[in-house]
Amino acid sequence: MSERTLILSAVCRRFVQGDAALEVLSGANLTVRAGEIVALVGPSGSGKSTLLQIAGLLERPDEGEVSICGRACGSLGDTERTRLRRESLGFVYQHHHLLPEFSALENVVLPQMIARQNRGAAISRACALLDRLGLAARRGHRPGQLSGGEQQRVAIARALANEPMLLLADEPTGNLDPATADAVFAELLDLVRAHGLAALIATHNPDLAARMDRRVALRSGVLVEV
Ligand SMILES: Nc1ncnc2c1ncn2[C@@H]1O[C@H](COP(=O)(O)OP(=O)(O)OP(=O)(O)O)[C@@H](O)[C@H]1O
Numbered sequence: 001m002s003e004r005t006l007i008l009s010a011v012c013r014r015f016v017q018g019d020a021a022l023e024v025l026s027g028a029n030l031t032v033r034a035g036e037i038v039a040l041v042g043p044s045g046s047g048k049s050t051l052l053q054i055a056g057l058l059e060r061p062d063e064g065e066v067s068i069c070g071r072a073c074g075s076l077g078d079t080e081r082t083r084l085r086r087e088s089l090g091f092v093y094q095h096h097h098l099l100p101e102f103s104a105l106e107n108v109v110l111p112q113m114i115a116r117q118n119r120g121a122a123i124s125r126a127c128a129l130l131d132r133l134g135l136a137a138r139r140g141h142r143p144g145q146l147s148g149g150e151q152q153r154v155a156i157a158r159a160l161a162n163e164p165m166l167l168l169a170d171e172p173t174g175n176l177d178p179a180t181a182d183a184v185f186a187e188l189l190d191l192v193r194a195h196g197l198a199a200l201i202a203t204h205n206p207d208l209a210a211r212m213d214r215r216v217a218l219r220s221g222v223l224v225e226v
């Protein structure tokens with residue numbers, strides 16, 4: 001497939017603190033096609049999270065453009081960006097950010113309700129995702145009653161709940177022990193491949209990066225293929 005799901009064009013991002021300006025992204029370019037899984041690597045502080053926040057429409061670049069599923073996002077207002085995020089993007093963070101008061105099932109149903117999915121369909125999709133991730137017996141548990149690996153699996157199910165075209169993940173297994181990280185990561189890749197999604201996944205782990213289709217590294221604010 002050649003559909004270009006995510007395009008970053010000459011993205012710049014600067015942070016100003018007091019008199020000092022820090023240019024974290026200095027013209028970053030990237031294309032992620034449908035069905036392609038790309039590892040985002042680079043040392044701590046190189047700007048991986050900043051880049052993912054911009055690609056995920058959570059922040060705006062100072063210069064440059066982000067296109068998602070063929071739509072240029074720079075000129076879109078906040079309402080349109082929120083809608084595009086809800087309909088086309090799934091995001092998984094290093095820490096799960098699940099809602100603590102709600103069960104695993106409800107955490108996966110809620111984003112679908114916000115997207116005006118019918119409740120019955122939302123519940124069956126949530127169950128299918130949780131079952132696929134080995135959590136059939138944990139649906140009623142709250143995040144605090146789940147292990148770290150189980151919490152991250154719920155976060156993955158939640159990210160995929162609205163059938164996004166693009167999955168963005170910021171060190172999604174960074175908080176897990178190596179064996180659990182390995183298992184959860186394999187399940188994440190399986191699901192992304194099974195749904196034919198485009199994915200951009202930041203990781204510090206070279207073994208995990210090696211399992212993706214392609215690797216790009218942030219170096220001095222630009223992306224290079226490695
Ligand atoms: N809101 C902000 N204000 C000021 N500086 C920021 C802000 N967000 C990020 N930075 C700076 O931008 C740089 C890149 O940060 P970022 O979190 O994107 O790096 P990273 O590659 O994700 O690092 P890590 O691997 O440790 O997660 C850092 O020097 C950071 O201090």
Ligand SMILES: [Mg+2]
Nearest residue numbers: 048049050170
């Ligand atoms: Mg980071």
